[in-house]
Amino acid sequence: MMTFFKKTSLVLAFLTVSVTALANNGINPPKQDNAAYVLMDYDTGTILAQNNANEPLPPASLTKMMTGYILEQKLLSGELSETTPIKVSEKAWCRGSSSQSCMYVPLGESATAIDMLRGIIIQSGNDASIAVAEHISGSESAFAVIMNDEAAKLGMTNTHFANATGMPAEGHRSSAQDLAVLARTVIKNSAQYYPIYSEKEFTYNNIKQGNRNALLFTDATVDGLKTGHTAESGYSLAASSHKDNMRLIAIVLGAKSMQARADQARELLDFGFGHFTNVMVAPQGTDAGAIPVKFGKADTVTASTLSDLKVLTTKNQTGNFTTAIKLNDSITAPIKKGQELGQMMAVMDGKTVASTPIIAGDDVEQAGFVSRMWESLVDWIKGLF
Template identity: 35%
Template sequence: MISRFFSAVALFVIACLPAQAFETRAKAAWVYDVTTHTVLMDKNGEASLPPASMSKLMTVNMLFEALKDGRVAMDTTFGVSAHAVSFTEAGGSTMYLQQGDRPTVQDLIHGMIINSGNDACVVVAEGLAGTEAAFAEQMTERARALGLTASTFANASGWPDPGQRMSMKDLGLISVRLIEEFPDLYPVFGQTEFNYKNRAPANAHNRNPLLALNIGADGLKTGHTQEAGFGMVGSVKQGERRIVFAISGMASDTERAEEAERIATWAFRQFALKTVVKAEAEVAQAPVFMGEADTVGLVPAQDVKLLIPALAQDGLQAQVVYNGPLKAPIAKGSEVAQLVITVPGLPEHRVSLLAAADVPKGGFVKRLSTAAQKLQAEYLGAPAS
């Protein structure tokens, strides 16, 4: 493995130091910059915890997938069982469904997301899987397939149960999936009111405290049980950037709202999105073995954009890494190296580097010259050129 190191001043002319530390009051938190795929904060982020109503995001995902693959349509109707209605009678969040209702999939999406309806979740579970228990098993299986390693489900609504567990990281990842995979459905998370058949004026509003702040918030879900405390999964988009965060274990809804805003403010004001290398700008030359040319330029296919902490002092570090010398023939555009960029306080960032030109195999004279140089270096101790 051969690498080439470049000073930050020469390569990028950008300096940085770690962002100011953020001490969250949440017992567990995970903050993610979606635009650059950067984890900004991880406090007990992989701990398997009671998710309360935030686990409804997995139920929403299951219904969105059913819509996408054609198993249901927006106007498909589901029946309402006595089991579903019992959640309204037991207290907790509801869209006030009654037996005999035939809510559409569109109604139920709004009821789950805006009203946080436990009854709506049960109706979806029974409509898709026959029983809520069977649906919970499917949720767990699907979570595993999606890489949500700390998630298990015992029900569709987040009702307290020892088998209902998710991590803040898993909640963040399923949120990113909802945003990226279902762009036509995701905007429901930003809607503030839904009142099914005018039955629930007191429960018709979205509980997301960030939606009214005009800071670019457009989702996702709050949650609360005695065991879990007050939690929230949120998403905020400002300019090119979007962040997703999940927090749990707050002491009150007021503290939850304050902490959610603090995290969003920190994530956007302590980090700036910068283009550090332009697409197809040559960042290095790599030696080529047995080629018509002795070197080939290395370029990124796209602009390299990174989060840079706002306060500047020390430079970025960038290293070009490849197995070398590169062996001809080399096709223009083929991946031959990586640019490894280290930003203080953040995970390293790896970018594929491509060959900037074709390098055919050298002719007979070139191969003979290279072989002679290699023999000279190995057996006579002279350096090969």
């Protein structure tokens, strides 16, 4: 059914399903003995449970999610290749230390970028992190500027990075919510490399080290992300789990032990999967109909959803919603395939609860001058009545 509004807004209401309304409804979040925690729904970015979520705290090696992310983006852009050699300077070298996490690349030797990425993610290598920072920016301090610029782009408003490793430093802070935003970004924007976060071990220089994320060994639905610990920060964990058409991200900061951080992250994930669900309203590629085009050789263009339209809901209350398409104010040729034309929205009780872009399925060339003038004249005459 099509309903026209003034000007060029158009809504197509075509689907009704039963869903759960997202509301607390007596659902009480877990009480945990840590400095802060956040449970985030990956698809929508909604915070499902939190405590002290925006307090800037020492993030320890959860910092390395940003270090790894910047390297991943360099690889994906082609600025670096997986085989690019990255050299370990004297500053980056671990000197055989057992007092910090290391990949143990020998002084003056190089490892490939992809091995360094594994060293950062799996072994939490300070040497790998500093070497990557120096390779990309010339120095770790210069790399920290890039880290902070990226954090600002992502909206990490309670974060400041002073180094690439997470070792204690004045002003080096992040919040549980900011780290959840970062984890979500890693999963989304570095999907090609995200499987590394689930690898249980990595051997380099004949030294095999296991991933410190204990949940990887006890729960097949968990596939990342990173652990952290210093005396200052306590024990921290960023964990992500995917099941039942839903992905959740749990951030625990300042737990009292390795076991506690794993138990608390698991409690958060169980809470989320137990009380919430994501309903698929319209999968990626859902037909959005023939969209009118002005001044084109064709009068309409096919359109479809760019991504899945999901509604985050609780499991204990249901209601009805419709989906609708709201077009951009002016859809005028030329149109390029993939061009955004508007939004498909999930609507409940008159309120939009989720949306996803709709995009053109074909190119539409601009009509000739005479045809455009005639169409403009017709529109002008219609406007008189």
